Amino acid sequence: MNDLKSYRVLVTPTSYARNDPKLRTELEAQVGEVVYNTKGRPLTSDELVQVIPQIDGFIAGLDKIDRAVIGAASRLKVIARYGVGVDGVDLNAAKEIGIVVTNTPGANSASVAELTVGLILSLARDIPVAAQETKSGHWPRLSGLSLEGKVIGLLGFGAIGRQVARRLVGFNCSILAYDPYPDREYAQTTAVELFSRDEVIGKSDFLSLHLPLSQETQDLVDGTFLQKMKPGAFLINTSRGELVDELALYAAIQSGHLGGAALDVFTQQPPDAENPLLTLPQVIATPHMGAHTDGATNAMGWRALNDCLAVLRGEKPKHRVA
Numbered sequence: 167m168n169d170l171k172s173y174r175v176l177v178t179p180t181s182y183a184r185n186d187p188k189l190r191t192e193l194e195a196q197v198g199e200v201v202y203n204t205k206g207r208p209l210t211s212d213e214l215v216q217v218i219p220q221i222d223g224f225i226a227g228l229d230k231i232d233r234a235v236i237g238a239a240s241r242l243k244v245i246a247r248y249g250v251g252v253d254g255v256d257l258n259a260a261k262e263i264g265i266v267v268t269n270t271p272g273a274n275s276a277s278v279a280e281l282t283v284g285l286i287l288s289l290a291r292d293i294p295v296a297a298q299e300t301k302s303g304h305w306p307r308l309s310g311l312s313l314e315g316k317v318i319g320l321l322g323f324g325a326i327g328r329q330v331a332r333r334l335v336g337f338n339c340s341i342l343a344y345d346p347y348p349d350r351e352y353a354q355t356t357a358v359e360l361f362s363r364d365e366v367i368g369k370s371d372f373l374s375l376h377l378p379l380s381q382e383t384q385d386l387v388d389g390t391f392l393q394k395m396k397p398g399a400f401l402i403n404t405s406r407g408e409l410v411d412e413l414a415l416y417a418a419i420q421s422g423h424l425g426g427a428a429l430d431v432f433t434q435q436p437p438d439a440e441n442p443l444l445t446l447p448q449v450i451a452t453p454h455m456g457a458h459t460d461g462a463t464n465a466m467g468w469r470a471l472n473d474c475l476a477v478l479r480g481e482k483p484k485h486r487v488a
Contacts, residue, residue: 168480171198174220175474178203179227179248182467185460189467196475197223211235218242223474226255228435233259244477246470247487249274249457250325251406253379257488267488268473272325273465274457279329281456282404285428286318286334286372288450289400295447311371313337319370321363322405323348327376331356342366367394372402379406387411392418398425404456407431416442419449430456 175197182202183189194200201217203209208228214235218224224231224245231245236259245255247269260267288294291310299306316339320327323345331341331353341358344366353360367373373395377383387401387410395401401424403410412433418424426448432441435454443449457466473483 168478170196170475170478173197173222173478174199174201175223175225175478176201176203176217176221177225178209178229179225179466180206181458181463182225182227182248184463186464186467189464189471193225193471193475197478203227214238223478225470225474228254231255236260236263236265239263239265244268244474244483246474246477246483248466248470251379252487253406253408261488266477266483266486268470268477268483268485269487270466270469271485273469274459274462275325275329277459277462278326278404278456279333280459281430281452282326282330282374282376282402283333285402285404285430285450285452286313286374286400289372289402289426289428290316294450313339313372315339316371317342317369319343319366319373320358320376321366321373322376322378323353323358323360324376326404327374328352328356330374330376331358342369364394367391368396370399371396372400374402375405375409377405377409379408384408385411387415389414389417392424395424397423400425401427402429403427404430407433407435412441412443416446419443419446424448426450428452430454 177200211230211232211234214229215238218235218239222241222243224242226245226247231254233256236256242265244266250269250271252269255267257267290313292308296308318334318339318341320330320343323343334341335356342361343358344361344363348360392414415427419426428450430452431454444451473485476483
């Protein structure tokens with residue numbers, strides 16, 4: 167077993183240990199030194215290149231960990247992603263020099279699913295507008311949509327998609343799902359109907375994205391995709407901003423083809439102030455907050471911490487990606 171006191175660990179997620187101080191005290195007790203991110207945001211490649219040569223273990227947020235960073239990481243043994251997505255990590259470069267990459271699957275599934283349902287309800291009942299108008303002294307008579315009897319489609323039926331379906335069952339709506347490798351048993355237990363991707367797109371009143379970012383899914387939601395959606399339908403994205411062609415989505419809402427959208431993620435984060443989607447009253451925008459709950463941050467923190475320390479000890483991590 168390796169002597170952890172000789173190791174330095176970099177921690178960049180801004181919410182790490184926010185709700186559980188033991189995550190800091192445990193890590194600091196185990197290793198020689200912990201370096202924390204003081205920028206209040208994910209670090210850029212250039213910023214990481216400056217610090218990474220002296221780091222042995224890396225508990226990583228949404229930082230840009232490209233080939234330049236990996237090339238400068240002369241001592242690095244492990245990148246423990248605080249979250250599920252690893253699209254910000256150059257996995258090939260890490261593999262070439264033997265750096266282990268882990269993630270925290272399932273840690274934030276419930277929290278992202280809860281936000282997804284909240285966004286669906288907000289779109290259906292126009293809750294943000296109703297709240298703002300009432301606070302402004304108005305008393306609007308708004309007509310919303312009931313989820314009962316509506317069709318809610320899930321593109322992606324992994325950990326988060328399944329949690330969304332579980333929470334929607336009580337609304338007495340129809341739940342459709344597409345996934346290239348669907349959990350058919352879980353679908354049966356939650357009364358979810360499995361269809362092809364195009365069928366889910368075309369049948370849904372509310373279409374929610376729960377797909378990983380890859381070469382196949384980047385800009386998946388383009389003009390052609392959006393035209394396949396039911397007129398007046400709503401799009402919800404709590405997954406990855408890069409899945410959506412934002413200009414095409416703007417055009418689809420502006421033209422009246424779509425009823426609106428709820429976006430917790432954007433291609434550029436935070437989105438540019440000139441992003442036209444932010445000008446539309448039919449769009450609900452939130453600041454990538456899906457995983458920002460006490461339960462999710464604690465679970466991500468402990469899983470990333472345990473896998474980081476396991477690799478530094480010379481042991482096998484539980485959630486290795488590469």
